Amino acid sequence: SAVISQKPSRDICQRGTSLTIQCQVDSQVTMMFWYRQQPGQSLTLIATANQGSEATYESGFVIDKFPISRPNLTFSTLTVSNMSPEDSSIYLCSVERAFGGGGQETQYFGPGTRLLVL
Amino acid sequence: RKEVEQDPGPFNVPEGATVAFNCTYSNSASQSFFWYRQDCRKEPKLLMSVYSSGNEDGRFTAQLNRASQYISLLIRDSKLSDSATYLCVENAGNNRKLIWGLGTSLAVNP
Numbered sequence: 001s002a003v004i005s006q007k008p009s010r011d012i013c014q015r016g017t018s019l020t021i022q023c024q025v026d027s028q029v030t031m032m033f034w035y036r037q038q039p040g041q042s043l044t045l046i047a048t049a050n051q052g053s054e055a056t057y058e059s060g061f062v063i064d065k066f067p068i069s070r071p072n073l074t075f076s077t078l079t080v081s082n083m084s085p086e087d088s089s090i091y092l093c094s095v096e097r098a099f100g101g102g103g104q105e106t107q108y109f110g111p112g113t114r115l116l117v118l
Numbered sequence: 119r120k121e122v123e124q125d126p127g128p129f130n131v132p133e134g135a136t137v138a139f140n141c142t143y144s145n146s147a148s149q150s151f152f153w154y155r156q157d158c159r160k161e162p163k164l165l166m167s168v169y170s171s172g173n174e175d176g177r178f179t180a181q182l183n184r185a186s187q188y189i190s191l192l193i194r195d196s197k198l199s200d201s202a203t204y205l206c207v208e209n210a211g212n213n214r215k216l217i218w219g220l221g222t223s224l225a226v227n228p
Contacts, residue, residue, distance in 0.1 A: 042205065042218040043162070092161055099164065106152055106209075107216060109161040 002026060002097045004110035012116045013083055020079045021113045023093035028073035033107060034066070035092045043092065049076045083117045090114050121145065121217050122208050128223040135196045139222045141206030142188045151189050152207040153180055156221065162205055165191075196226045 003026035013019055023032065034046040046066055047055040055068040069077045080087050094107040124141045131137045143151070150169050154162040166173050168189050172181040179192040193200055206219035 042220045044218075045215060100167070104150070104167060104169070106164055106167065106207075108164065112161050114159075 002029075002095050002108040004093065004095060004108060006091075006093060006110040006113050008113060009111065010114040010116075012118065015084050015117055017083055018079055018081045019083065019115060020077050021091050021093075023076045023078070023110055025074045025095050029095040029097070030073070031096055032070065032076045033094045034068065034076070034078045035094065035109075037090045037092060037112075039089075046078070046091075080115065083115075085117045088115055088117045121210075122206055122219040124206050124219040124222045126220055126222060128225055130225045130227060131196055132227055133196055133198060135226075136192065136194045137196055137224065138190055138192045139204055139206075139224075140188050140190050141219055141222075142186075143206075143208045143217075144187070145208065145210050145217075146184075146187060148208050148210050150209040151180075151182060152209070152216075153178075153189075153191050154205040154207055156203045156205055158202075165204070193224075196224075198226050198228060200224060201226045 005024045007022045032049045035043045036046055037043050045058050046061045047057045047068055049055045049068050049070040051070045051073050065081050067079045091113045092109050094109045096105045097108050098105050121144045129137055152167050153165040155165045156162040166175050166180050168180040168182045177194045181190045203221040203223050205221045208217040210217050
């Protein structure tokens with residue numbers, strides 16, 4: 001598995017402000033993923049972040065609202081811009097790692113950032 | 119139609135019971151699937167993978183039925199600590215995207 005940390009673990013923010021979430025991994029990874037999990041919902045992929053290139057955003061998510069940085073192979077940030085109460089959610093980063101002995105890969109998650117927008 | 123569907127539950131079972139969850143998927147070409155466990159206010163954690171016909175790990179057995187496009191998770195001898203939400207996940211192909219179900223909530227009662 002991977003050791004992944006996120007900062008902050010939680011925050012309460014005023015509408016119209018922005019919050020930057022940091023994700024740190026214990027070793028180099030090619031791809032990092034940012035998800036959102038709204039109350040009572042499953043995980044929704046926001047974007048995939050590769051080092052050295054622009055992030056790839058999923059339908060319904062745009063760079064102006066969720067700018068992402070990937071300055072190196074162990075770190076990424078997601079900014080939630082111009083927040084509204086609808087942005088209240090858990091934001092999770094994940095990385096792909098091998099598991100078992102058969103070369104299979106899946107995603108391992110950071111502990112998440114709980115955001116409440118008032 | 120949602121691509122990965124799960125019965126949200128909740129499933130309430132006594133300790134020691136056997137419980138099974140099903141999950142259906144829509145992409146017949148998908149090759150691999152996972153079950154993740156998510157505790158309240160925690161991140162999802164990999165429970166087991168499901169390739170080819172199935173996988174067993176202790177009290178947990180995952181089965182894949184390609185003809186009917188569903189996977190299942192069987193938990194034997196349920197423990198209180200098994201109480202969680204179980205997420206069914208489809209690995210849909212080359213783009214490495216995972217497709218997540220809404221999860222099935224399990225409560226194991228003393």
